[in-house]
Amino acid sequence: xxxxxxGPDQTEPDRTGPDGLPEAAQDGAAVPMAAAPAEPALAALxxxxxFNAPGGRTARAVDGVNLDLRPxxxxxxxxxxxxxxxxxxxxxxxxxxxxxxxxxxxxRPLQYGTKALKAYRRDAQLVLQDPTGALNPRHTVxxxxxxxxxxxxxxxxxxxxxxxxxxxxxxRPAEKFFLAYPHELSGGQRQRVVIAGALxxxxxxxxxxxxxxxxxxxxxxxxxxxxMRLRDDLGLSAVVVTHDLGLAWxxxxxxxxxxLGRIVEIGSVDEILTAPQxxxxxxxxxxxxDSPVGEPQVLAGEPxxxxxxxxxxxxxxxxxxxxxxxxxxxGVADDCRRTELPVLxxxxxxxxxxxxxARAQAVAATP
Amino acid sequence: MTTGATEKDDTKxxxxxxxxxxxxxxxxxxxxxxxxxxxxxxxxxxxxxPxxxxxxxxxxxxxxxxxxxxVLRLLPPGTEVTxxxxxxxxxxxxxxxxxxxxxxxxxxxxxxxxxxxxLNPVHRxxxxxxxxxxxxxxxxxxxxxxxxxxxMSQVGLPSWRAQSYPHELSGGQRQRVMIAMALxxxxxxxxxxxxxxxxxVMIQAQVLRLLKQLVSERHIALVMISxxxxxxxxxxERLAVMYAGRLVEHGPSRxxxxxxxxxxxxxxxxxxxxxxxxxxxxxPHGLAGDPPDPGNxxxxxxxxxxxxxxxxxxxxxxxxxxxxxxxxxxxxxxxxxxxAVAAPTLLTKGDA
Numbered sequence: 194x195x196x197x198x199x200g201p202d203q204t205e206p207d208r209t210g211p212d213g214l215p216e217a218a219q220d221g222a223a224v225p226m227a228a229a230p231a232e233p234a235l236a237a238l239x240x241x242x243x244f245n246a247p248g249g250r251t252a253r254a255v256d257g258v259n260l261d262l263r264p265x266x267x268x269x270x271x272x273x274x275x276x277x278x279x280x281x282x283x284x285x286x287x288x289x290x291x292x293x294x295x296x297x298x299x300x301r302p303l304q305y306g307t308k309a310l311k312a313y314r315r316d317a318q319l320v321l322q323d324p325t326g327a328l329n330p331r332h333t334v335x336x337x338x339x340x341x342x343x344x345x346x347x348x349x350x351x352x353x354x355x356x357x358x359x360x361x362x363x364x365r366p367a368e369k370f371f372l373a374y375p376h377e378l379s380g381g382q383r384q385r386v387v388i389a390g391a392l393x394x395x396x397x398x399x400x401x402x403x404x405x406x407x408x409x410x411x412x413x414x415x416x417x418x419x420x421m422r423l424r425d426d427l428g429l430s431a432v433v434v435t436h437d438l439g440l441a442w443x444x445x446x447x448x449x450x451x452x453l454g455r456i457v458e459i460g461s462v463d464e465i466l467t468a469p470q471x472x473x474x475x476x477x478x479x480x481x482x483d484s485p486v487g488e489p490q491v492l493a494g495e496p497x498x499x500x501x502x503x504x505x506x507x508x509x510x511x512x513x514x515x516x517x518x519x520x521x522x523x524g525v526a527d528d529c530r531r532t533e534l535p536v537l538x539x540x541x542x543x544x545x546x547x548x549x550x551a552r553a554q555a556v557a558a559t560p
Numbered sequence: 561m562t563t564g565a566t567e568k569d570d571t572k573x574x575x576x577x578x579x580x581x582x583x584x585x586x587x588x589x590x591x592x593x594x595x596x597x598x599x600x601x602x603x604x605x606x607x608x609x610p611x612x613x614x615x616x617x618x619x620x621x622x623x624x625x626x627x628x629x630x631v632l633r634l635l636p637p638g639t640e641v642t643x644x645x646x647x648x649x650x651x652x653x654x655x656x657x658x659x660x661x662x663x664x665x666x667x668x669x670x671x672x673x674x675x676x677x678x679l680n681p682v683h684r685x686x687x688x689x690x691x692x693x694x695x696x697x698x699x700x701x702x703x704x705x706x707x708x709x710x711x712m713s714q715v716g717l718p719s720w721r722a723q724s725y726p727h728e729l730s731g732g733q734r735q736r737v738m739i740a741m742a743l744x745x746x747x748x749x750x751x752x753x754x755x756x757x758x759x760x761v762m763i764q765a766q767v768l769r770l771l772k773q774l775v776s777e778r779h780i781a782l783v784m785i786s787x788x789x790x791x792x793x794x795x796x797e798r799l800a801v802m803y804a805g806r807l808v809e810h811g812p813s814r815x816x817x818x819x820x821x822x823x824x825x826x827x828x829x830x831x832x833x834x835x836x837x838x839x840x841x842x843x844p845h846g847l848a849g850d851p852p853d854p855g856n857x858x859x860x861x862x863x864x865x866x867x868x869x870x871x872x873x874x875x876x877x878x879x880x881x882x883x884x885x886x887x888x889x890x891x892x893x894x895x896x897x898x899x900a901v902a903a904p905t906l907l908t909k910g911d912a
Contacts, residue, residue, distance in 0.1 A: 414846025
């Protein structure tokens, strides 16, 4: 089930080449639904999104991201708030226009015309964090789920489609919920209604932004199990944006960890969460309860501002490996401070870190 | 007000037998609203000595925040409260309002979840931290603001932030301001109600580490309320799990988290996967059903409609905590631990 077991391992020194092409970059990774490397369902290529910030500054919210979503996989996009993960998700959905780079859906570049976007939004559905905010309190469950059908002008079999979507989302018997209002439902049921609203259009991709963060703990698992079931039964691909590494461990196949607009580490969940390479990922994993990674390493300070991205490796001001002298010992401390790292290539596991690259090279040089 | 503070200082200095900082005895709280009477807390007993840390876990509507609000008598008027709450031996429920004001901040303080909404947007940080100091210790504003800056450095905020407004701070920094305020009048008890829930993992780790350190340095008793069992298990020595207004499990936190006896506590700890545990990989655990409506509770054990191991008796039996071990209790018919007598303050007495 795991990806990348036979692929090039994460420490292969030349993996950080900046110009990996989608085809060339496939490393034979196996995802549950597709044995052979398939064309990504959705991909971001050298994606850059900038915003104007007050005072004439520019926030580099997403600053060069290669990301592929393979058919039938669940990809977790993790990182602290402000790292750009939600902006990536919004851009993947066409809600945000890239400043540079682009999105491809099933191999074709995403078009931003009104008609093309509308068509795309049948295929790629968004599930938001807070189901209470996502539902109109004055619409019944039926209307909430049917809304997407009406927007897309699908009028045949509306009732059946709504009932089907509700039962796939685990609200059974569906008819019992048709006339309910959101306030009559529990938090878990509301999130199921939101998911049903996404399913009713038979999407190929679901992008879920913190799908269980506002739910009660005991209900959380049920919604996550539902997302996994949708993948298994309908072959949906999903990007799950989360700060919660436990969630990634629970349901995701691969994980991309973002820091300040860049992916710093990407690969299979099994590898990255049990043996993280990047010092930032290591720190994130280390503060988990019963962490698989040694002593908790609490990083000082807060994620820096996207309007003021540090030079060199953007993580270097907070990097425990640099502060602790490991980078110095490996002879890369100057690189950490001055040499910018290339963007991780598309479609491969990798770590964007001078120290990790230097160590891998050292291992390769001493056979 | 100052008398209240000095009185407590005396008792704090007095050595000898340990008097519990907080003693809650058969606390029952009923809200009265348009939907009639809602029993939010249905007989809870707890006790904390100086330096004790207790995690109070449960889902929304289980009554955990109601317990916190009751300790400082912050419940809406008309709410019926019975039982006893003793803060350093003094009965909170019987206290005059003037005395109560002295106890708030100086005896016990609460850190709430939404630091954004708890801070006044038009006052500078130092002034807000200084406010309870001015009120409780009767010292001048300038001296109080100097103390505020000291407190800020103790919680890891740079002193130049003293003249900032809340909106200029990040979420983690604002939460630190709340902790500094909670510490301002040197209370014996801090209640942290979902104090780190809205924070990022790394900032949460920073704030928790800080809280842990301050509590042990100053011998403060800490009640930490959260839905996140894994955070509580990591921060507190003891863990109490609430369901539908009652304690269903209470014991040493690492052990409860790893091997809860009550099926609900088991489900709750399973909801927080241990990253790296192969058993939980691609295997999210949930509990069917939803937390019960406090206005319409199931009969018998309130958990029985959702319980995966329910027995016939569960729908009728009324349950108190039973000893699973001498320092560990659970309210489940399936628990029959040693006959050892549990610490009496930990038991729920009687049943309605």
